[in-house]
Amino acid sequence: MAVARTPGALFGDRVRELRQKRGLTQVDLSERLGLPQSRISEIESGARAPNLVTILRLAVALECKPSALISIFDRADLRSILPK
Numbered sequence: 001m002a003v004a005r006t007p008g009a010l011f012g013d014r015v016r017e018l019r020q021k022r023g024l025t026q027v028d029l030s031e032r033l034g035l036p037q038s039r040i041s042e043i044e045s046g047a048r049a050p051n052l053v054t055i056l057r058l059a060v061a062l063e064c065k066p067s068a069l070i071s072i073f074d075r076a077d078l079r080s081i082l083p084k
Helices: 007-020 028-033 037-045 052-061 068-072
Strands: none
Touching: 007 028, 007 037, 007 068, 028 037, 028 052, 037 052
């Protein structure tokens, strides 16, 4: 049986995917955001969920629309990833 991914892990996967597509390291992205590299690592691993302002800053830093960051949830079964 497959283990359901958490919303944070799915979002983190998307951030990592977009960052890597742009040829950025976590350090590069952290400098663009003005956050520690450890925070980027926490977001990408799903250990920390960003707030709305951070999501908007990520969109600016990654030169994408905010919807590109959350589009990962369009393919997910939302009921299965939400906490019970």
